[in-house]
Amino acid sequence: CHGFGHTPAAVLDAMARPQVMANVMTPSLAQRRLDRALRAEIGHSRGGCPFVRFMCLNSGSEAVGLAARIVDTNAKLHTDPGARHAGATIKRLVVKGSFHGRTDRPGLYSDSSRKTYTKYLASYRDEDSVIAIAPYDVAALQRAFDEAARNHWFIEAVFLEPVMGEGDPGRALPAEFYAAARALTRTHGSLLLVDSIQAGLRAHGVLSVVDYPGFEQLDPPDLETYSKALNAAQYPLSVLAVNEHAAQVYRKGTYGNTMTTNPRALDVACATLALFTPQVRENIRIRGAQAIAKLEALQAELGGLITKVQGTGLLFSCELAPHFKCYGAGSTEEWLRHRGVNVIHGGENSLRFTPHFAMDEDELDLMVGLIARALKEGPRQVQAEAA
Incomplete structure (x- = not known):
């Protein structure tokens, strides 16, 4: 799934540099370099990067996991006593055939793996929180949000792939459906995640959905994930980009691990982005x-x-x-x-x-x-x- 072949020299050179031991508490100039490189890449077709913060993790699934943690925080804010959706049952929405990773919450959002998980995992026995609609049916999307309003459900998030990677490989997200999802999530108080882990760089030669043809004028998502092509399949790295709203929702102490934002991974990403002529x-x-x-x-x-x-x-x-x-x-x-x-x-x-x-x-x-x-x-x- 990764773009510059088995042994890209520039990436291998970056990976071989001596580095301090990884520790999430240790700042590094590599963090500044990647931040600048991502801001230059994302939004280059629309006059600027719409995301305010980047959070770097390891596997692709982990970036989606962190996004889901922010979504979970937002769901609590919306369903606590006195809040707009106080006491509502929490639901989540995807399209059929979706894939967002295999760790706990990303796996729950992955309709393409659902059958296997239901067969083997006890935690799926009574699991009914996921609304999976036919891909890119705008009327079905509207119906799901209408049903949520009637039933006192809070749809915590909509997760979408800009191009499907597993369930129906190569199938693109129509701009019309994305725009409807963006409007409905905003009205409802839900978060919108675009999972560009498989499609980023590979689908249109751009990292972010905000630069896709037909998407340049549309409102960006709250959260976007990147991984595969960004690390050239040489070193584990994923990135979660967040807008101002999602950044405000994040609470300190709700995520972190030793290897997050380690300089070796970030140097690999910088080297990979530099190859994108x-x-x-x-x-x-x-x-x-x-x-x-x-x-x-x-x-x-x-x-x-x-x-x-x-x-x-x-x-x-x-x-x-x-x-x-x-x-x-x-x-x-x-x-x-x-x-x-x-x-x-x-x-x-x-x-x-x-x-x-x-x-x-x-x-x-x-x-x-x-x-x-x-x-x-x-x-x-x-x-x-x-x-």
């Missing part, structure tokens, strides 16, 4: 559009073997007909990996691709050619079962 950004957009065009041509040529092609930038997928096994032993995914293609399954029966950001057209043609071979010569479901 205008040429790299343009390559992500051009190559992504070519990938869709070439896979759609392959879909037409193969007559029904590929059932859907979609993507945004260099996060794209092709869904396979049911007689292909997507993952596991004897699968199409395994066949492609054995031939050197970076592929991971997603969605119902999809191959998900997250190629490196400098990929050229020859490499893309090689990849599409191997997908064609996999579907013509590779394993089918019946063979996989026999194996």
Whole structure:
């Protein structure tokens, strides 16, 4: 899921520098450098960064976990005695197929993992706090907030991916739905999180949803998370960006750990952001559009073997007909990996691709050619079962 290949020299150099031992209490100039780099990147299409604070953590899931802690604080402020939603039952809203991480609260917001958690985890036995609506149905979103008002529910937050990473890889969030979610959360007192951990940098060559085409004029979210491409898959780092409102809600003592904001991680992020030249950004957009065009041509040529092609930038997928096994032993995914293609399954029966950001057209043609071979010569479901 990470953009500059296996051994990006500039990132490895940054990672190898001598550093003091990580300790959340130790200030570092690396913190200043990353703060400046993030402020320069986020909001560059709209005249300035809309976020006032950055909080740096380790895994992507942890950044969402901290966001959820701020959301939890806000929910208490809204539902305590005497507050606007005093005594309300707390709910949370996502779209079906959402993925926001696997630790406790992020896992709860992840509809794509829900079936597995309900099957194996006792804590999900009576869990009914999550409202999961059909993706990007504005009327369903409005109905959910209307129902909350009728039932004395407080929807603590709406979590959205700007481009889906797991549930329906490559599917983009429409600006119209985002704008509706922003308006409804603001009216209701809920917080809005955009989880850019999978899509950041990869989808449009920009880190933040606030710089996506069609989003530059829209109100920013309260919270946004980044991780994967930002750390070049070399060192654990995630970032939570917060606006003034969310920053005011945060309470000291509600989060922190030893490795947060450690200088080695921050130097890695600075080195990665420095690699994002205008040429790299343009390559992500051009190559992504070519990938869709070439896979759609392959879909037409193969007559029904590929059932859907979609993507945004260099996060794209092709869904396979049911007689292909997507993952596991004897699968199409395994066949492609054995031939050197970076592929991971997603969605119902999809191959998900997250190629490196400098990929050229020859490499893309090689990849599409191997997908064609996999579907013509590779394993089918019946063979996989026999194996």
